[in-house]
Amino acid sequence: MAQPARPKEYWAYNVRLTMLTLFIWFVVTYVAIFFSPELNNIVIFGFPMGYYMGAQGSLIVFVWLIFNYAFKMNKADIDYGVEEEE
Amino acid sequence: MSVGGKSFLDNLAKIYGFYTGGFIIFVILLAIGEQMGMSNAAIGYTYMGITIGLYAVIGISSRTAKISEYYVAGRSVPALFNGMATGSDWMSAASFIGMAGTIFGLGYDGLAYIMGWTGGYVLLAVFLGPYLRKFGQFTIPDFLGARYGGHAARSIGILAAIIASFTYLIAQVTGVGIIMSRFLGLDFKIGVFVGLGGILVCSMLGGMKAVTWTQVAQYIILILAYLIPPIVMSYKLTGVPIPEIMYGQILQKIDAQEKVINADPKETEVRALWQKSADALAADIKGLPGSLDTKKSDLQAKLAALPPDAPAADKDKITKAIAALPKDAAAAKDAWTTAQKAQAGVGKAKPIKPYLQPFARLDMKNMLALTFCLMVGTAGLPHILMRYYTVPSVKDARVSCGWSLFFIFLLYFTAPAYAAFARNEVLSHIIGLPIAQLPTWMANWAKVGLVSFKDINADGILQFYELTIGADAIVLAMPEIAGLPYVISGLVAAGGLAAALSTADGLLLTISNALSHDLYYKIIDPTASVVKRLAVSRTLLVVTALIAAWVATYKITIIVELVAWAFSIAAASFFPALVMGIWDKKANKAGALVGMWLGFSTCLYYMIGSRFYGVDWWGVKTISSGLFGIPLGFIAIFVVSRMTAPPSQELQDFVESVRIPRGASKGDEAGMTTGH
Numbered sequence: 001m002a003q004p005a006r007p008k009e010y011w012a013y014n015v016r017l018t019m020l021t022l023f024i025w026f027v028v029t030y031v032a033i034f035f036s037p038e039l040n041n042i043v044i045f046g047f048p049m050g051y052y053m054g055a056q057g058s059l060i061v062f063v064w065l066i067f068n069y070a071f072k073m074n075k076a077d078i079d080y081g082v083e084e085e086e
Numbered sequence: 087m088s089v090g091g092k093s094f095l096d097n098l099a100k101i102y103g104f105y106t107g108g109f110i111i112f113v114i115l116l117a118i119g120e121q122m123g124m125s126n127a128a129i130g131y132t133y134m135g136i137t138i139g140l141y142a143v144i145g146i147s148s149r150t151a152k153i154s155e156y157y158v159a160g161r162s163v164p165a166l167f168n169g170m171a172t173g174s175d176w177m178s179a180a181s182f183i184g185m186a187g188t189i190f191g192l193g194y195d196g197l198a199y200i201m202g203w204t205g206g207y208v209l210l211a212v213f214l215g216p217y218l219r220k221f222g223q224f225t226i227p228d229f230l231g232a233r234y235g236g237h238a239a240r241s242i243g244i245l246a247a248i249i250a251s252f253t254y255l256i257a258q259v260t261g262v263g264i265i266m267s268r269f270l271g272l273d274f275k276i277g278v279f280v281g282l283g284g285i286l287v288c289s290m291l292g293g294m295k296a297v298t299w300t301q302v303a304q305y306i307i308l309i310l311a312y313l314i315p316p317i318v319m320s321y322k323l324t325g326v327p328i329p330e331i332m333y334g335q336i337l338q339k340i341d342a343q344e345k346v347i348n349a350d351p352k353e354t355e356v357r358a359l360w361q362k363s364a365d366a367l368a369a370d371i372k373g374l375p376g377s378l379d380t381k382k383s384d385l386q387a388k389l390a391a392l393p394p395d396a397p398a399a400d401k402d403k404i405t406k407a408i409a410a411l412p413k414d415a416a417a418a419k420d421a422w423t424t425a426q427k428a429q430a431g432v433g434k435a436k437p438i439k440p441y442l443q444p445f446a447r448l449d450m451k452n453m454l455a456l457t458f459c460l461m462v463g464t465a466g467l468p469h470i471l472m473r474y475y476t477v478p479s480v481k482d483a484r485v486s487c488g489w490s491l492f493f494i495f496l497l498y499f500t501a502p503a504y505a506a507f508a509r510n511e512v513l514s515h516i517i518g519l520p521i522a523q524l525p526t527w528m529a530n531w532a533k534v535g536l537v538s539f540k541d542i543n544a545d546g547i548l549q550f551y552e553l554t555i556g557a558d559a560i561v562l563a564m565p566e567i568a569g570l571p572y573v574i575s576g577l578v579a580a581g582g583l584a585a586a587l588s589t590a591d592g593l594l595l596t597i598s599n600a601l602s603h604d605l606y607y608k609i610i611d612p613t614a615s616v617v618k619r620l621a622v623s624r625t626l627l628v629v630t631a632l633i634a635a636w637v638a639t640y641k642i643t644i645i646v647e648l649v650a651w652a653f654s655i656a657a658a659s660f661f662p663a664l665v666m667g668i669w670d671k672k673a674n675k676a677g678a679l680v681g682m683w684l685g686f687s688t689c690l691y692y693m694i695g696s697r698f699y700g701v702d703w704w705g706v707k708t709i710s711s712g713l714f715g716i717p718l719g720f721i722a723i724f725v726v727s728r729m730t731a732p733p734s735q736e737l738q739d740f741v742e743s744v745r746i747p748r749g750a751s752k753g754d755e756a757g758m759t760t761g762h
Contacts, residue, residue, distance in 0.1 A: 010746060030457070058205065063495050067488040
């Protein structure tokens with residue numbers, strides 16, 4: 001059954017999810033760049049971790065972040081009763 | 087079956103599956119052909135002919151007379167396929183050909199491009215994509231016009247869209263010309279115009295609909311072409327064909343090899359010679375104007391001292407050397423200082439800085455700034471943003487952002503592996519070879535100027551700082567470096583061509599839409615009929631393409647730099663106004679105008695100032711000029727909007743409506759509404 005529309009709560013939820021997404025985005029790029037000399041001391045499978053974060057690690061997190069945001073918001077559309085008409 | 091029709095949309099996976107399989111069979115047939123003696127030129131022409139022919143077939147069978155199909159592909163592109171189209175729309179000649187080479191040269195610091203050009207999609211996904219789809223019009227200036235009211239914001243949007251897209255377009259057309267001339271042996275100018283035909287045939291008849299389905303086809307070719315050489319290389323080097331995982335051990339080899347090279351006395355000798363030439367240059371600059379006169383009189387004395395029976399070539403050489411001298415002390419100072427800067431930038435007098443060490447070539451501040459500007463620029467480029475108008479729903483727009491990045495990710499996370507294999511090959515197998523025994527690929531690429539080497543210390547052996555490899559050579563030469571047959575070289579060229587053509591298509595459409603839809607239809611003649619609008623749009627498309635090709639034939643070297651500028655311009659002018667339009671209900675017209683203007687002009691001021699007139703704010707490099715314009719744009723919109731009257735209730739309701747998915751327009755009906 002369709003939920004009653006609650007646009008205000010929906011937007012508040014969206015803002016929270018957006019902030020969380022951006023926080024992780026910030027950590028895996030900018031904080032990782034900042035600490036890359038230290039991270040490089042850890043070497044896994046031949047990869048110094050500072051280098052790895054820039055070359056692959058952050059990218060994997062970006063892809064995950066966007067899909068995670070998309071699935072959560074698509075579900076929230078229905079939970080808060082603001083989904084698109086089919 | 088018509089492209090874009092219902093049965094086409096229902097069978098997308100099958101159709102593109104067959105297409106991919108067919109293309110692979112085609113490559114295998116060519117490989118057999120090569121074994122049976124097919125010439126390199128024939129392979130090159132077959133690749134170009136078949137791929138451009140394929141794009142043309144898709145482009146022509148997607149012709150349309152419907153406005154919504156022409157501008158937004160009928161809003162019927164599934165999320166995954168829009169992701170593929172965005173991938174090839176986004177990945178240009180620079181990503182395909184230049185990215186791995188940039189990392190090859192810059193090491194860790196080159197990763198700013200990798201993170202910047204992918205992380206921007208996170209911003210796009212949470213700040214803009216889904217909301218633009220809900221808004222559901224045709225162009226990015228459309229949104230500015232609707233949100234801020236009147237023609238002023240729309241006009242700035244048109245201007246910024248054209249400036250950012252046009253510089254970018256010229257670089258793509260140049261890329262097409264280079265690939266055509268290198269692999270087909272055509273004259274560069276002819277290559278440009280042949281490529282232009284390939285671009286127009288995809289976009290003119292079917293607009294966005296044709297461009298979308300061609301871009302999907304181009305993505306498949308470019309990703310196959312990009313991944314195959316490093317997979318083979320990885321298998322050869324490590325026994326496991328997964329380059330993205332296996333290059334870790336290669337990184338360790340690079341690190342070890344750099345230490346060996348730095349300790350080699352012959353290398354020290356070469357570095358000392360570079361130091362000497364740098365010192366001589368510095369002394370010349372210091373000794374101006376006397377040093378210039380001495381040089382001139384020395385050469386003249388040499389000329390006079392030539393015996394009368396000396397060959398004409400010797401005389402010519404000295405005469406030319408005299409003519410090449412700067413004409414006065416001021417010109418000499420300019421030229422020599424530039425040369426000095428270039429030399430210091432390469433740092434050939436110092437030991438190799440470790441490939442894996444952060445901030446060896448770009449300090450931390452600039453690395454952070456560059457990454458940030460590239461990210462925001464990515465999220466502000468109109469030809470990417472408008473792709474999110476083409477999906478069926480807000481839900482699809484969100485998921486499509488994920489697919490877009492996924493398909494881009496496949497290439498970008500392989501690029502560092504590509505770079506590492508190439509660097510390992512050069513350090514371990516090329517450096518230290520006798521000059522006479524260098525592999526043939528080096529001579530091949532030296533011919534076109536992408537590789538150069540000079541035995542500075544005349545010991546007959548190649549040292550590290552005697553070799554220069556252009557960034558563009560890495561990807562193009564990899565098949566030869568890896569010892570693969572020519573059929574793979576041709577495939578890489580076809581991939582590079584696909585990358586350049588697909589981006590050019592998207593850019594061309596953005597420019598002609600800004601002119602035909604935003605300027606002509608929305609501002610000049612809102613009563614124009616559908617037939618007339620499409621005719622205007624198609625005409626502008628051809629005219630824009632011709633102008634771009636004409637500019638490209640001049641081969642202006644600053645173009646590569648201008649592309650980086652386009653990012654900062656897009657970041658500083660579009661991004662704040664678009665984001666605030668959705669996220670700040672109180673943002674109003676005055677705020678947006680001041681913000682866009684301030685962002686744009688600050689960015690432009692710093693670009694031109696730091697590039698040509700020595701302006702320097704906290705040591706930020708020209709390429710990150712957007713760093714100042716972006717925050718200023720945001721602050722200006724926020725502050726000015728609060729100092730002036732708030733937007734009308736109607737506009738505030740409009741913001742509310744953009745924020746929730748319910749009520750999104752579907753397909754054709756969007757063509758009927760006019761915004762607010």
